[in-house]
Amino acid sequence: MAAVADIAQAGTSAPAPRAVARRRERPQAWRWIVLILAGLYFAIPLYAAFKFAGFKAFTKVFGQAGFSDAFTLSLRLALITTIITLVLLVPTTVYVHLRLPGIRRLMESVTILPIVIPPIVLIVGVLEISPGFLKASPNLLGLEYVVLAMPFAYRSLDAGLRSLDLKTLVEASGSLGARMPVTLWRVILPNLRTAMLSAVVLTVALVLGEFTMASLDLYQTFPVWIVNFEQSSGPVSVAASLLALIVTWIFLMVIATLGNRRSGKAGGSAVTLFSVSRRDIGGSE
Amino acid sequence: MAETTAPAAAPGTPAVPGARPGSAPAAILRSLRRVAGIIPFTVYMALGLLIPTVAVAVKAFQNSATGSFTLSNVKAASSGIYFEGFKTDILLSIASAIVPGLIGFMVAYAIFTARRGSLLRQVSITLSGVFANFGGVPLAFLFIATLGSTGIVTGWLTDLGFNLYDHGFTLFTALGVFLVYMYFQIPLMVLIILPALEGLRPAWREAAENMGARSWQYWRFVGIPVLLPSFLGCVLLLFGASFSAYATAEAMTNGTIALTPIQIGTFLNGNVIAGQENVGNALALGMVVIIGVIMIAYTLLQRRAARWLR
Amino acid sequence: MTTGTTASEATGQSATSGAAAGGATVVLQDLSRSFGATKALDGLNLEIAPGELVALLGPSGCGKTTALRILAGFEIADSGSVTIDGRDISPIPAARRDMGMVFQSYSLFPNMSALDNVGFGLRMRKLAGAERKRKAGELLDMVGLAAQAQQYPHQLSGGQQQRVALARALAIEPRVLLLDEPLSALDAKLRPQLREQIRSIQQRLGTTTLFVTHDQEEALSMADRVGVMSQGRLEQIAVPSELYDSPATAFVAEFVGTMNRVPGELRGQSEVTALGMTVPVQEGTADGLVGDVDVLVRPEGLRVAAEPNGNGIVTDRTFLGSLTRISVRLSGDLLVKIDKQSTEAADMLPGTSVSVTLPSAAVLVAARA
Numbered sequence: 017m018a019a020v021a022d023i024a025q026a027g028t029s030a031p032a033p034r035a036v037a038r039r040r041e042r043p044q045a046w047r048w049i050v051l052i053l054a055g056l057y058f059a060i061p062l063y064a065a066f067k068f069a070g071f072k073a074f075t076k077v078f079g080q081a082g083f084s085d086a087f088t089l090s091l092r093l094a095l096i097t098t099i100i101t102l103v104l105l106v107p108t109t110v111y112v113h114l115r116l117p118g119i120r121r122l123m124e125s126v127t128i129l130p131i132v133i134p135p136i137v138l139i140v141g142v143l144e145i146s147p148g149f150l151k152a153s154p155n156l157l158g159l160e161y162v163v164l165a166m167p168f169a170y171r172s173l174d175a176g177l178r179s180l181d182l183k184t185l186v187e188a189s190g191s192l193g194a195r196m197p198v199t200l201w202r203v204i205l206p207n208l209r210t211a212m213l214s215a216v217v218l219t220v221a222l223v224l225g226e227f228t229m230a231s232l233d234l235y236q237t238f239p240v241w242i243v244n245f246e247q248s249s250g251p252v253s254v255a256a257s258l259l260a261l262i263v264t265w266i267f268l269m270v271i272a273t274l275g276n277r278r279s280g281k282a283g284g285s286a287v288t289l290f291s292v293s294r295r296d297i298g299g300s301e
Numbered sequence: 302m303a304e305t306t307a308p309a310a311a312p313g314t315p316a317v318p319g320a321r322p323g324s325a326p327a328a329i330l331r332s333l334r335r336v337a338g339i340i341p342f343t344v345y346m347a348l349g350l351l352i353p354t355v356a357v358a359v360k361a362f363q364n365s366a367t368g369s370f371t372l373s374n375v376k377a378a379s380s381g382i383y384f385e386g387f388k389t390d391i392l393l394s395i396a397s398a399i400v401p402g403l404i405g406f407m408v409a410y411a412i413f414t415a416r417r418g419s420l421l422r423q424v425s426i427t428l429s430g431v432f433a434n435f436g437g438v439p440l441a442f443l444f445i446a447t448l449g450s451t452g453i454v455t456g457w458l459t460d461l462g463f464n465l466y467d468h469g470f471t472l473f474t475a476l477g478v479f480l481v482y483m484y485f486q487i488p489l490m491v492l493i494i495l496p497a498l499e500g501l502r503p504a505w506r507e508a509a510e511n512m513g514a515r516s517w518q519y520w521r522f523v524g525i526p527v528l529l530p531s532f533l534g535c536v537l538l539l540f541g542a543s544f545s546a547y548a549t550a551e552a553m554t555n556g557t558i559a560l561t562p563i564q565i566g567t568f569l570n571g572n573v574i575a576g577q578e579n580v581g582n583a584l585a586l587g588m589v590v591i592i593g594v595i596m597i598a599y600t601l602l603q604r605r606a607a608r609w610l611r
Numbered sequence: 612m613t614t615g616t617t618a619s620e621a622t623g624q625s626a627t628s629g630a631a632a633g634g635a636t637v638v639l640q641d642l643s644r645s646f647g648a649t650k651a652l653d654g655l656n657l658e659i660a661p662g663e664l665v666a667l668l669g670p671s672g673c674g675k676t677t678a679l680r681i682l683a684g685f686e687i688a689d690s691g692s693v694t695i696d697g698r699d700i701s702p703i704p705a706a707r708r709d710m711g712m713v714f715q716s717y718s719l720f721p722n723m724s725a726l727d728n729v730g731f732g733l734r735m736r737k738l739a740g741a742e743r744k745r746k747a748g749e750l751l752d753m754v755g756l757a758a759q760a761q762q763y764p765h766q767l768s769g770g771q772q773q774r775v776a777l778a779r780a781l782a783i784e785p786r787v788l789l790l791d792e793p794l795s796a797l798d799a800k801l802r803p804q805l806r807e808q809i810r811s812i813q814q815r816l817g818t819t820t821l822f823v824t825h826d827q828e829e830a831l832s833m834a835d836r837v838g839v840m841s842q843g844r845l846e847q848i849a850v851p852s853e854l855y856d857s858p859a860t861a862f863v864a865e866f867v868g869t870m871n872r873v874p875g876e877l878r879g880q881s882e883v884t885a886l887g888m889t890v891p892v893q894e895g896t897a898d899g900l901v902g903d904v905d906v907l908v909r910p911e912g913l914r915v916a917a918e919p920n921g922n923g924i925v926t927d928r929t930f931l932g933s934l935t936r937i938s939v940r941l942s943g944d945l946l947v948k949i950d951k952q953s954t955e956a957a958d959m960l961p962g963t964s965v966s967v968t969l970p971s972a973a974v975l976v977a978a979r980a
Contacts, residue, residue: 046411047411050407050408050411051408051411051412054404054408054487057483057484057487058432058484060447060453060454061443061444061446061447061484062443063453064443064446064447064452064453064454065442065443065446065447067446067453068446068452068453069446104341104342104345105342107338107341108338108339108341108342111338111339112338112339115335115338116335116336116338116339119339125600126346128596128600129346129350130350131538131541131542131545131592131596132541132589132592132593132596133350133354133589134545134546134547134562134588134592135545135547136545136547136562136565136585136588137354137357137545137565137585137588138350138353138354139569140353140357140565140568140569140581140582140585141352141353141354141355141356141357141585142349142353143569144353144356144357144360144582145352145353145356159349160349162345162349163345163346163349163350166346221434225434225436225437225438225439227437227438227547227548227551227552228437228547228548228551231551232566232569232570239437239438239548242438242439242442243438243551243552246442253442254442254443254445254446257438257439257442257443258439260439261435261439264431264434264435265431268427268430268431268434269427269431502717502718504714504715504716504717504718505718505720505721507683507685507705507712507714507718508712508714508718508719508720508776508779509720509731510684510685510704510705510706511683511705511706511708511710511711511712511780512706512731512732512735512779512783513706513707513709513732513735513736513783514706514731514735515706518735522720522723522731522734523720523722523723526722527720527721527722608765609721609722609765
């Protein structure tokens with residue numbers, strides 16, 4: 017081995033041999049093996065789905081029976097959920113950061129609750145206690161999705177607020193004569209733009225992908241339509257899934273890039289995406 | 302005789318000098334005003350989250366016909382096919398937590414300790430975030446297209462002489478579900494173990510090396526002990542995610558698999574034997590209890606990890 | 612530019628505890644290392660005598676940390692050699708080099724108590740449990756932390772952590788001790804105490820030590836010899852007083868202590884005219900220079916006296932205790948700082964006209980900036 021030969025050379029005034037370098041390079045091989053295998057596992061099903069659907073199916077998606085109704089319903093629910101989420105959570109998180117910092121621990125536990133009480137359990141309870149008029153409308157789903165979206169929206173807003181020195185900003189604004197509503201509108205919200213966008217995107221992605229509660233509440237939202245439509249045409253169903261997937265990806269890439277640019281380092285987007293990744297625990301599943 | 306005691310308190314004033322009358326209610330009012338800001342949130346969560354859960358818990362102990370207290374629902378939920386459902390779900394979730402946990406850890410370590418290439422890290426974080434959110438319906442279909450009876454990989458393997466389906470393989474089992482769950486569990490693990498990996502300081506590795514430790518010794522004495530709480534915590538989280546997952550399994554198997562979430566679903570679909578309507582509630586309650594215990598353990602582990610990885 | 616050891620190495624002075632103690636001789640020869648396009652080390656030559664504490668001093672990016680890490684085995688030089696007691700250690704991996712290293716911060720293993728941290732190196736050397744604990748206890752005692760033996764790093768303050776790190780490095784009785792800016796992450800108030808402690812332990816044990824820092828006060832107060840580095844090269848290595856009094860290059864002169872730059876004109880190679888005076892030039896410093904140069908003078912070197920129609924006006928006066936630092940603006944918009952005994956500086960209020968003169972001793976010159 018090269019190392020032995022080099023030690024034999026030791027003591028001479030020859031320049032330092034590179035034997036040690038080899039020791040460092042060897043562990044690198046396993047890195048690539050792991051990454052390539054993982055990459056294959058993720059890429060093959062995607063490829064399979066594309067092949068299975070075929071190009072034609074993509075074009076046919078939009079014209080299918082029930083597609084537009086289902087998609088419109090999902091969009092409407094997304095709108096309701098997003099508005100309620102923002103109106104409810106932005107003031108709440110600001111308030112917690114400003115006036116009740118001691119409660120932050122409690123709030124973090126609260127955001128774990130939708131994991132402990134998963135959608136499948138929630139829908140059982142919701143259907144049992146909802147008054148009839150609510151059950152007769154799909155908007156009930158919109159209301160309930162706010163609960164599902166809460167952890168992610170809260171985390172996004174919380175992360176955004178933590179990066180500001182909120183107390184100082186509010187005090188500065190107050191010392192210059194602004195009252196709280198003005199401060200909120202002109203000082204706090206503009207600085208929360210990325211966090212709010214992140215919360216909105218996560219909420220919309222959640223609603224557009226939520227299957228569990230919608231199907232059991234017997235409303236045909238977009239994901240429910242995809243599953244039901246599989247009976248009629250597999251390829252179109254798969255194509256619709258892929259489309260939904262691609263759109264979600266684009267959204268998420270957008271927040272990731274925005275999150276990076278704002279925070280300036282790779283870690284920033286990780287926080288956002290971590291919030292994002294909990295979605296399948298509380299959301300689409 | 303000179304008065305040596307303080308003059309008697311005038312009637313109407315409190316016996317304790319300095320206290321103001323009605324100070325207790327005033328204090329309550331003050332605390333109320335402090336929490337006023339989070340009342341809307343609390344009310345919404347109570348209505349949307351707590352009350353439905355309480356309803357489930359209550360109904361679990363109610364006779365579906367008469368409404369009187371009974372343990373029969375709970376008994377039914379913990380025996381027979383429902384017991385099977387829990388068992389399968391738990392076993393599936395254990396596998397679906399440990400295997401992707403280990404793989405995810407290796408992938409995360411491979412990515413985040415690479416010297417060069419912060420581009421690799423960036424892309425990986427984004428991709429992981431995207432894949433971790435990929436679940437439910439689209440994922441199920443992806444795998445049907447891959448490993449279903451007419452799936453692509455099935456075809457490739459048959460071409461290579463190994464027909465999966467001849468050997469009794471089918472996606473519609475716990476094994477199939479396990480294979481599919483890995484698709485979002487692995488990226489999820491990558492994302493949630495990331496902070497712990499970033500907390501692993503290179504100085505520790507170098508200090509260990511400097512002290513004469515070889516790679517495996519570093520891992521044995523420093524790396525693994527330090528990462529273990531975080532790793533276990535993440536594995537628990539993966540367990541929770543898998544245990545309560547519904548959409549993927551449902552989309553893949555159309556309700557034919559014996560898993561607790563699926564079984565709860567059938568109750569909502571009305572496929573119930575008379576008199577057993579509330580068993581679904583008992584099942585749901587069981588789920589909440591199990592996940593609740595897991596989440597408590599998770600929180601404790603995370604606190605331990607946070608102490609060391611500051 | 613001076614490289615390698617200077618004539619005033621004065622090994623007799625530096626090996627204070629004698630070569631017989633545990634220290635080894637370290638020789639870095641022609642070390643070079645580039646990171647991409649940046650040359651971190653450019654032919655570094657350094658020799659450390661047994662038991663000597665050499666400090667590498669310089670701004671960030673000068674290569675001092677790279678040199679240390681190459682010595683430790685965490686980096687590999689592109690060219691050049693490292694020998695310990697005459698033996699080339701380049702092929703030896705870091706884990707087997709038998710050197711103790713103290714890192715800048717947070718290097719204690721968080722999952723082990725202070726005692727276990729200190730005993731880690733001993734455990735790697737297969738020392739039995741009881742023996743290991745005893746030795747580790749002794750070392751903790753040496754750094755004054757015997758009471759904290761069972762505490763975990765997160766329970767210790769920064770200063771305590773670094774002391775444990777020092778004990779850990781010394782536990783293995785290394786022949787070379789490496790310190791990578793160990794005090795820079797600590798509170799300024801803590802540093803003097805820790806400096807003393809590190810120095811006294813090092814002298815007592817006689818361990819050859821390489822200490823890297825960007826803080827000149829640290830280097831000058833602790834080291835037997837200080838090597839000033841810039842851009843991968845060693846500008847000068849000498850005992851602290853010599854660095855201060857006889858800087859070999861302009862960089863060293865300005866990096867160590869405060870230095871004034873006064874424009875002047877060379878007369879031949881041995882004299883320079885500035886501020887209306889002609890004074891001798893320090894031997895050898897005018898090599899290669901001609902015509903317009905800058906004269907480098909310390910604040911305590913310049914003379915200043917109140918004088919109507921002098922060559923300068925006082926702009927600022929800062930009371931520093933026994934000394935007062937006076938800023939004077941000379942013609943040509945030149946600002947100089949002069950230190951004067953506070954008792955004599957009482958009348959030097961801002962706005963006073965003064966006369967500034969050079970000392971009559973030999974001065975250092977450098978190329979006009």
